Amino acid sequence: MKNDMLKNVLVWAVVIMILTTVFNHFSSQKQASSGRLDYSDFIEQVHQGQVSKVFIEGSTIRGVYSNGESFTTYNPGDPGLMGDLLDYHVKIQAQPPEQQSLLMQIFISWFPMLLLIGVWIFFMRSVGGGMGGKGGPMSFGKSKARMLTDDQNKVTLDDVAGADEAKQEVGEIVDFLKDPSKYQNLGGSIPRGVLMVGPPGTGKTLLAKAIAGEAKVPFFTISGSDFVEMFVGVGASRVRDMFEQAKAHAPCIIFIDEIDAVGRSRGSGMGGGNDEREQTLNQMLVEMDGFEGNEGIIVIAATNRADVLDPALLRPGRFDRQVTVGLPDIRGREQILKVHMRKVPLSDDVKPSYIARGTPGFSGADLANLVNEAALFAARENSKLVTQKHFEKAKDKILMGVERKSMVMKEEERRMTAYHEAGHAIVGYLVPEHDPVYKVSIMPRGRALGVTMYLPEEDSYSYSKRKLESQLSSLYGGRLAEELIYGEDAVTTGASNDIERATAIARNMVTKWGLSDNLGPLLYEEEDRSGFMGSSRNANVSGEVSKKIDEEIRTIIDRNYERARQILIDNNDKLEIMTECLMKYETIDKDQVDRIMRGEDPGAPKDWVEPDDEVNPPSKNEDASQDEKKAKPFEPHEATLDDSKSGVDENSGEPKMH
Template identity: 60%
Template sequence: MNEDQPQGNPWIKNLLVYGGIFLALLLVVSMFSARNDASGSMIRYSEFRTHVAQGDVRDVQIGPDKISGTFKNDQQFQTVPIQGDTELPKLLQDKGVQYSGKAQDEPNVLLYILANSLPFLLILGMVFFALRQMQKGGGTGAMGFGKSKAKLLTERAGRVTFDDVAGIDEAREELEEIVEFLRDPSRFSKLGGQIPKGALLVGSPGTGKTLLARAIAGEAGVPFFTISGSDFVEMFVGVGASRVRDMFEQAKKNAPCIVFIDEIDAVGRHRGHGLGNSNDEREQTLNQLLVEMDGFEANEGIIIIAATNRPDVLDPALLRPGRFDRQVVVPIPDIEGREKILGVHMKKVPLAPDVEPRVIARGTPGFSGADLANLVNEAALLAARRNKRLVAMQEFEDAKDKVMMGAERRSMVMTEEEKKMTAYHEAGHAIVSVNEPASDPIHKATIIPRGRALGMVMRLPERDSYSYHRDKMLANLSVSMGGRVAEEIIFGYDKVSSGASSDIQYATGLARNMVTRWGMSDKLGPLLYEDTQEGYLGMGMSQRTMMSDETNKLIDSEIRLLVDGAHARAVAILKDHEDKLHLLAKALLEYETLTGEEIRKLMEDGKIDRPDSPSGSSRPPMPQTITVPRAGRRFLGAGADTSAPRPLGA
């Protein structure tokens, strides 16, 4: 069904339906009342003869089954004659009554049939109306259960072109040939070339796969059908296959066109997996899709574009030449791509002169297109909340912190002792990070709870990274141990808190991957000992591929060795720089949040330059006692830290 076609006013439709029902009921009432309509009151035949004998009757009409007439006082009457009364005409003549004969009324056959069939017509009308109501919303009612749910989008629904797609230039170039074919098919067919029948867009969520497919349709100027893979599969066997057939029938009527199937892994998973047998509903739907794409009957001018973030679970028959010939990777954008994507979304908001998209792009590694759109939207909301007319760089920085670290929870009340432990925990992370050469630079450290984290040290890479090296992983392990080690050194063995739970979880996972998947253990060698496979009911499960007890014990010992080594390095660093640990913890208690540049300057000069410093321009080195926060400000800590250094390669 074309969504662009103007739909009738539902109020008018309902008015017509109820108006028709009312008129039908009115017709029934009028027909029955017509039957009982009499031109006068009924009287007995004996009374009729008495009135005639008394001279009260003026005229009568005698019919085969009814006598009607008028009294001299103009009152009308009716009566039923008695068969065989031959004296009535003589009596009428003697009394001077005018009389005449009346032919028998011919019944109206049409009205008779309508009167008898009207109740059944009313019942059928109500049933039809109920079925129409059930069919609304995608044609999935009782009469359209096997119809396709594909929606046809045209230019009136919002045309998207390649100008609206930024940051994925390589993927766009891969698909430009499809656009050229749809614009001018003869250019390729005269040389014997055949355009690929399908293209599979593979990428992480939010990278712009759906937007890219719509841009292809917008550039080519052809109809664009869109449907989700889950729309095919129902609990009734055969419905999905019927919908696939109907979808291709619609596409043939609008060829050349593009059919976009989003999340195709919902219907295209590897056959033979799971609890169902080879004849279950999902596999029948997949079989029908395979036949329609490349079966005995060619679908000329129909190009299938599908999107998924799980290409590893797709059936091999989908990926062979003749079906999805091209697999186009839609990656997470690099810094150049992020800057272009920000430029597209920033056109929609009024910007202050100090906004620099390049700086924002540098500080958002790993962000997808959807993440960047959300960042711009959050910045606009913050500016509106602050009653600003323009969105400034400060709003983008605050929005970035909110997206990356979570919203601030300033309402949480913590004791001075908890704040102090939080400050030292986060300072421990920061000191180890500063003194690990392979660690990423610190972006920001805070003891303000954000999201589920009660404190955080955020690190950002200087440039986009596509692989991680052993020295960086070892540095990340040391930084993750820094918070717990700081608690041990300052507060003692018995006062260590649960704040390092997420740090321990992260360090264990990273060490396990180094040993079992990335071959970074000298004793175990470059072998794959653990793999993530599609398990029960399609759920991803991590399982070890070598199951001997000795190997498992060696794996566990190597993981423990890596984590213990990181703990020892963190202890050595923090003991060598214990004075800086105290200095940074006191600064966090005083300022709540410090930028990476402020931390670097504090480590070098022992002071922080801030306009709000009591001395005006710079703060002298802090004393060795804990400074009580200034009155009127709330300072919060992080008792249960979830600030494992990010981004990491685990």
């Protein structure tokens, strides 16, 4: 880096010196030209006897007047000049003009052009590394892969937590690169390719960086989108160039991030088999396992859409091994938190195990963001240590959104929101196999006017029919509470997200999960993954069956809707108590909900401080510090309004795998 900087400084210094010399040369000539005596005046003064001596050199005449002053003029080739000078007794000295070599004359005449060419070459090298170099104007077909050296990557497998099985799989590759004879003596060969599959944020790219840091071999990294250009054939050329570079540095590793950008199934594009993406994929298939093998080159790719990849890319001999990097369990989340907490000054009350228990469904990226948000909360309070309270605030912000303290709601609207959230909480509390209620709040967060969150007692990997129907009932609890208190005509649009999610769950129960009593365990709908609309449905059913599907969905919804209605009618007194409690405190926690459902006095939230001034109490949305104060951390899981961490995916209606 220092050598390059010194080289650039020297080049610029030479360019500036040359430009300065040329400028001074022409400037001096201009000044000399401006101070010359006109030839006609010179002849007139010779005739008047005022010139005593002249020195002639080529076409330049320098002379001295009788009074001792000097002058300069130009000889236009006047044949009578010498006669005039002799007639008026002017002393003459003459010298032939200085002769320049032919090379010097050529250099002087071509110097401006050479200077322009040199400056252009310099700038082209600075910007693009040369005409055909990497990034240059003629480098369309060159690979954009960047090679990492040992000093550029300090990440090792010790920095990767929560993915023990994946680390073991890729650890064998690192071990093979370090000691290949250990496997070759037993007839084993290194995998040609490894495909890492998993949801976003689970650490696939981090794992690839760790492989590079551990292997101590050349490591080429590139994104799948770097291959594809608007010109057909460029991507295939880049693939060839990338593997040529890799062969020159073998053994080495090539890492392709987001390979689904170029590796989608052939035949699904607009250009048939001749479009740019498919030609790039064909070249990649040949390079990975074609007629000529690439020994010593390991290709590692990462994607979260393995379902759309071409089957030829996944066969043995190309990507021999698929490594699943899933969402971490509670022990993995604790390990990930400890890794990210290394650089954060922690208070003694911070317990990673509690935080891990309260963050089911979080990926490694989510946990890194949680630690960062907690540090930001501590910095805003000018705290020197990050405490458990800061982590709780960060968790609530990530799960529920930022508190909208400046939002002013009418008293009647706040009360209706309180009834809505209380309805969710009561139904969710009483239906079987539902996650326990964790927190109920009417503090606006994100797009939601209120939030009801639930606490899963442990990580869930599958959902029973009873649990799904309980979720349906709790989703309709908010709308039913509004209907029972204010009447059918006063029901608001606040339940739109609840209705959308409930409909998705019921449809999936009937068409995908085989949980319908009348239609049985058959698949009636599947995701259309062949075209551009990856989320569209492809229903291969008759019109009669489609009608039965709609009827069965309506039956499931109606059954759970009526169950939720009856629960709220039977517990109307608890609905009123919880609503009043929310109106007073804005947020109530698990202990208060338990006491309300047992018929006891709910009391105040933990660390609640009564306002001193009863005449001017604080604004309902002004001070929400009591919302985040808790005795111990819980595990928010599902919010009834706009909660991306809910137990069921909002788009597909499928339960999330934790």
